[in-house]
Amino acid sequence: MHFWQSLMTRLRGFMLQAFQKSAPPYKMACNPSQQPIKFNVDDLHRAMDLKDNIRNMSVVGQLGHGKSTLIDSLATAAGIIPCDDDIHMTYTREDEAQRGMTIKSSGISLYYKMTDVALEAFKGERNGNEYLINLIDSPGHVDFSSELTAALRITDGALVVVDCIDGVCIQTRNALRLALGERIPPVLALNKMDRCFLELQVGGEEAYQTFLNVIEEFNEYMKPFEDKVLGDVKVCPTKGNVVFSSGLYGWGFTLSNIAKIYASISGVDESTWMRKLWGENYYDSKTKAWTTKSTGSATCTRGFVKFCYEPIKKVIEAIMNDQKDQLRGMLTQIGVTMNNEEDELMGEALMKCIMQKWLPIATPLLEMMIFHLPSPQTAQRYRVENLYKGPLDDPYATAIRNCDPDGPLMLYVSKMIPTSDDKSRFFALGRVFAGRISAGLNVRIMGSRPSGYVDGEDKDMYVESVERTAICMGKKQETIKDVPCGNTVALFGLDEFITTGSATLTHEKETEAYPICGMKFSVSPVVRVIVQCKVESELPKLLKGLRSLAKSDPLVGYTREESGDYTIGVVGEMNLAICSKDLAEDYMGGVEILVSDPFVSLYETVVEKSSHLVMTKSRNGNNQLFMKARSLDDSLGYAIEIGEVGPFDDPDVRGRILSEEYGLEKYLGKNIWCFGPETNGQNMVVDMCKEDKSLKEIEDYIVAGFQEASKKGALANEPMKCISFEVRDAVLHDDASHLDGSEMVEAAKRAIYASQLTAQPRFMQPYYVVEFQASSEEEVDKSCKLVRKRGGFVHEKKKVNRPGKMVYDIWAYVPVLKSFGFSADLEEATSVKLIPQCVFEFWSVMRSDPLEVGSYAHALMTQIRKRKGLNEQMTPLSDFEDKL
Known part of the structure; x- marks a missing residue:
């Protein structure tokens, strides 16, 4: 009781007034037991015209870190749902409630009328006190990252939710990268603080160091993606853009909330208190003095621990230990009153009730969004x-x-x-x-x-x-x-x-408008399955269902193979499970379908220059085309993929970039005919016949042949990647009537295939990065062996101190081809209950030669050709070429 006696002596007579002053900043205050349900479309519609008072925000973060529960707290404060509603406001599907996870992003618009007191420190533009918060809850599983991308595109700020114990995980980093790429500034919610008090019994100083490490890691990861236009996007508790929260129990605070309380009591200004409550600032309750270094005395405590963490810890300990007499004195001091029904509560139910009254989470969340995230009026100036x-x-x-x-x-x-x-x-x-x-x-x-x-x-x-x-x-x-x-x-x-x-x-009359740029996704649909109807007559329903499935998820596509089978491409195993369910139950009306075992999309590439100059003839034998192929550097392929090099660049600028950054000949910038497939892929056709005017007659035919061939390579009809095809020469008949377009398109395709096969063709396979934890050296050894068994390798492992335990953080790369069931195996191998998630990371060239009979790549090629209904043995090179 020593802490409470010394602290409460100073606060007696002031605390009730202070907490009432810092009560929920919206006029419809949240009463956990008697929250009125109110929804008025007219209020929302009126607020839509107040551009400075709108906040469009995505709630993002790792699976299981508590995003949806925080949104429920905001919905409760807005009067949309009662505090005791167990159904998440943003769960729109039955399987989301069953799995306890968001699968599809969903929106909710919330209206608040703020108080003058809450806005008195706001320095930005505003129009009255009515605010509209348009929230979008996004999934935390990496398999649904396309939903995250879609959410970020139509919002201006991101509330990044991080488990204060588990810290920054894969999807947290993915969300930050995507957000900053869209010029969306983040604010941080250090969530699940209840774990510190209930599960781990963490002391104040250990908790502070844990929170500090998470914040530093969060800021460190943003460094490579910083944008000068956005300015400083680092988060820091002293800025007020970090909230400490427990979404499950509905309470939280920012340092500005706490600083307001102590400022009103002590007479010291709020900004000074903000600085004292974080960093190397210590308060000695015996000498009543602040220092920048700990004296080592038992009475000398860090400011955050003394004035933020310990008061909460004392209240929760009194609640959970059923110390009702001691608790009543504390509640009087902090201004919390309980009715008879609430007074009968015990344990976690009582804690939730008291904490929501004392530190309602909607208060710091609303203030943080309004003060630290931009309005559309501000954001669109730099996002355009x-x-x-x-x-x-x-x-x-x-x-x-x-x-x-x-x-x-x-x-x-x-x-x-x-x-x-x-x-x-x-x-x-x-x-x-x-x-x-x-x-x-x-x-x-x-x-x-x-x-x-x-x-x-x-x-x-x-x-x-x-x-x-x-x-x-x-x-x-x-x-x-x-x-x-x-x-x-x-x-x-x-x-x-x-x-x-x-x-x-x-x-309709705006015919001169250009479209808004398409979204860039952070994941790829590298996993594929064949879907069939159990009853053949249901095929029309399958086609209709596939169209609906592709419409519901921009990353899910379907194709018809040469065999007549339909395949769908998904991001991973979880995505596959959801897509299969949606296709059968929602889009096909319960029709039974058959889904094959998953297989993996590959790319076809080359690793050398063509060993020979390849020549093909048109079918009539009157026209000849000479070509070679060579590999493009992966970095150039990536530059093409993200649009840094592309078909619409100025040729001189493009030539300079190719020369200075990628070591290619400068004149190539003007001589690139096209990129492909789909005119923007990572392959290209280059005219190497300088000033040969006759080539202009067949340029369109060669481009058409290239676009077809680059979609389906010579090895197994897989798309090509990072290949440059060079037109070296052409001999055309003097009589134009002998130049048939369709024949030249076919000749170009055969020349491209032959060029590919003479440049040491290879497959490129996708790799996942997987981040997981182990709690002992034995578990580290088990998991690393499992990674190697799957054909992967461990990239990094480090020992990390977490509250109450030591864990090993491990990052590994695993080929997608051998990843199926990998997450389940990892969960068995480790005792840490942190669900491992596999995220597509990069494409890598396979060393194995597909043209070498008996090699792994050759067996893989044969398998793919069989599945697609092609000849199991690839057509011999001699059939592609007329002469080498």
Whole structure:
């Protein structure tokens, strides 16, 4: 009791007033036992026009770190759900509740009327006290990272939730990388603080060091992705952009919350208290003095521990030890009153009740979002450069930059969501960046597929009327007459025309508008399965179901193989389980399907230059084409993939980049005919016949042949990657009538295949990175052997002190080909209950030669060809070429 006697003597008479002053900053305060349920569409619609008072935010982080529970606390504070509701507001599917995890991102719009006291320190632009928070909850499992990407595109800030004990994990880093790439600043919630008090019994200093390490790791990871436009995005408790929370029990605080309390009591200003409550600041309760170094005395305690951690610990210990008499005195001092029914509670139920009254989590979360995340009015000024494909000074870019509700409509749809009553129909979730969208408006839809919308062409472009506009409220959508820029929106009636899951919408008359840039995903659908109907007559339902499945997830695609089978591509095993379930139950009406064992997508590449100059003839024998192939550096392939080098670059600039950064000949920049497949892939055709005008006659035919061949390589009809095909010469008949286009396309394809086969062809296979923990040297040895058995290797392992235990953090790379069942095996091998997640990391060239009979790659090639219905033995090289 010594701590409480000394502290409460100073606080007596002030604490009740101080905590009342720092009560929930919204006028509808959260009462855990008698929370009124209120939802008013008119309030939301009115707040939509207050551009400075809107916050669009994604809640992101690792699976199991508590994102959904924090959102529930905010929904409770807004009067949407009662405090004792066990159903997560953002769970929109039955299997999400069953699995206890978010599978599909979902939105919720929350209205708050803030108090003047809560906003008195706010220095930014605002329009009154009404605030609208548009939240999107995103999955924490890496297999659903496309949902995370879709959420980030239509929001301006990210609340990153991190388990304060487990720290920064794979999906945390993935989320940070994606967020900063979209110019989205983060704030941090150090969640699950209840583990420190209930599970691990962590002392104050040990807890502080744990929190400090997590924050430092968080900031360290952001360094390579920092953007000068965003400025300093580091998080620090003294800035007020770190909240310490327990989402499960609904309480939390920032240092600014605590500093306000002590500032009102002591007369010392809030900013001084903020500095004292973090870092190397110690308070000696005996001498009543602050120092920057610990004196070693038992009465000298770090500021955070003394004034933040220990008071909470004392209250929780009194509750859990059933020390009711001592607890009543504490509650009087902190201004918490209990009714008769609440006074009968015990254990965790009592703790939850008291802590929610004392330190309601919605208070620090709301203040942190309003004070430290940008409004759409602010964010769109710097995001427009990354969003808009067209000139940055045209009327559309200007309208986006100014977040102009009276400007031309610019709306981006980032995902399609099945309706609750008919899974074959979808509504479009998007963000209005400029203008205003309303029901009945005719909109111009510009698709996002790589070979889709091209400026000036009608391909993948439609004009259609919006049936209904709505706002998302978890499972439900509330109809609203219109939605101005700066807000998220749900649109009905466009699902037949948005086939790829994303699109740009403008008004039908805005024919000069460019689309908003497509999203860049951090994962790839490298795992594939064959799906078949058990009853052949159900094939039409399968095709319809596959189209719906592809619409629901932009990364899930389907193809028809030469054998007639349909395959779908997914990110991993969890993604496969969900897609199989959705396809059969939701999109095919319960029709029984057969799903094959998973297999893996590969790329075909080369590792050397062609050993010979390859010549092919057109079928009529009158025209000849000479080609070679050579490998491209992986770094150049990546530059092409992310758009740093591409088909629309200035040739001189492109040549300089190829020469200075990748060691290629400078003149190549002007001589690249195209990239492929799909005009933007990581292969290219280069004209090496300088100033040969005759080649212009067949350029289009060669390009067409290349686009077809690069989609299906010579080895096993897998796509090509990182190959440059060089046109060395062409001999054409003098009479143009002997130049048949279709024959030249076929000749080009055969030349490309022959070039590939003479340049030491190889397969490229994908690798997962997997992060996991072991609690002993024995477990480390077991898990490392398991990695090697799967053909992988351990990249890094380090010993880490975690509260109450020592663990080993291990990072390993495992080929996707041998990864199936790997996570389950790891869980058996280690006692640490942290679910290992496999994340696609890179492509690597296989050493094995597919042309060497008896090699692993040759067996793999034969297996793939058999599955695709091709000849099991590859066509001999002599059949591809006419002469070497």
